Amino acid sequence: MDGLDGCGKDTHALRIKRLLETKGERVDIVSHPSKRLFGRLSKRFLEGEGNSARFLATVFFTADVLASVRRFKNRREGTTIFVRYLMGTAYLPRRLAPSGYTFFRRLLPFPDLALFIDIDPEVAIDRIERRDHKREMFETPEKLARVRDTATRLVSHEWEVVDNSQDGEQAFIEVEGILRKRGMI
Numbered sequence: 001m002d003g004l005d006g007c008g009k010d011t012h013a014l015r016i017k018r019l020l021e022t023k024g025e026r027v028d029i030v031s032h033p034s035k036r037l038f039g040r041l042s043k044r045f046l047e048g049e050g051n052s053a054r055f056l057a058t059v060f061f062t063a064d065v066l067a068s069v070r071r072f073k074n075r076r077e078g079t080t081i082f083v084r085y086l087m088g089t090a091y092l093p094r095r096l097a098p099s100g101y102t103f104f105r106r107l108l109p110f111p112d113l114a115l116f117i118d119i120d121p122e123v124a125i126d127r128i129e130r131r132d133h134k135r136e137m138f139e140t141p142e143k144l145a146r147v148r149d150t151a152t153r154l155v156s157h158e159w160e161v162v163d164n165s166q167d168g169e170q171a172f173i174e175v176e177g178i179l180r181k182r183g184m185i
Contacts (some may be wrong), residue, residue, distance in 0.1 A: 002087030003117035004148055005139050006124030008130075008164045008171070012117055013081045015172055016179070023185055026078030032088065038064035046136040054137060061088055069108055076115045087116060090151035091126050091138055101154045113182055114176065120165040121145045 003009050005140055013077075017027040033046070038060045045057035052058035065085060072080045085110065089100040121144035128139050138147060155161060160178050164171040178185045 001081060001083050001115045001117065002151070003164075004119055004121065004144050004151070005116040005136065006120035006127040006144075007162055008127075009083045009117055010156055012115075012162075012164075012172065012175060013083050014056065014160050016081060016175065019176070019179070019185060020079055027081065028072070028078065029081045029083060030072070031083035032064050032068065032085070033061055034064050036064065036067065038067055039093065043136075046138070047134050055138070058092065067106070073109065085111070087115070087151050087154065090147050090154055093152055097154065110158070113178070113184065114159045115178070116159045116161045116162055117152065117171070118148070118152070118163045119164070123165045125128045139164060155156065 001009050001013055010029075013029045013031070017029055020027045033042040040063055042060035045053045045060060048057070052153055065082075065088065072079050072116070085126070086101065089097050089104055091097075092100045119178065121141050125141050126143050138144065162171050162174045162178070176185070
């Protein structure tokens, strides 16, 4: 599951987990940056500024995702929901994002369901401002608009896109419909 900061990825992942667990499924959620070492380092640099912080955030974020994939790669039972996975490449400089996406799309296992939670950047900023945490380097209306533009160009026919710009249940109703259509619930 991917999407901009503030789009509701973690909230949707938790709701999907609960839904699958009611069906008897074992579900793990792995959100990036994680609480493990590389994730914590990525988060620290995401809260910084400048090109060096951006570069180091990217390196540690990539290491965090790769460590997560390695950890769950040979798992035979249950479902793993990865939050922030391939579309993290949309945060790369615009000219590098398409080749970064292609590289990681070929390198990493592709999920059974690739879900992109879309959101209007202004709505995302409003939600981010209500959180109790330090702002990250990409959490401005201009940067989120650029990342959204890049991400929507990268999202292909392999991705299901759900708009979560409105408050309420509509987006999750749509997610449930996608899960049913795919035979996952």
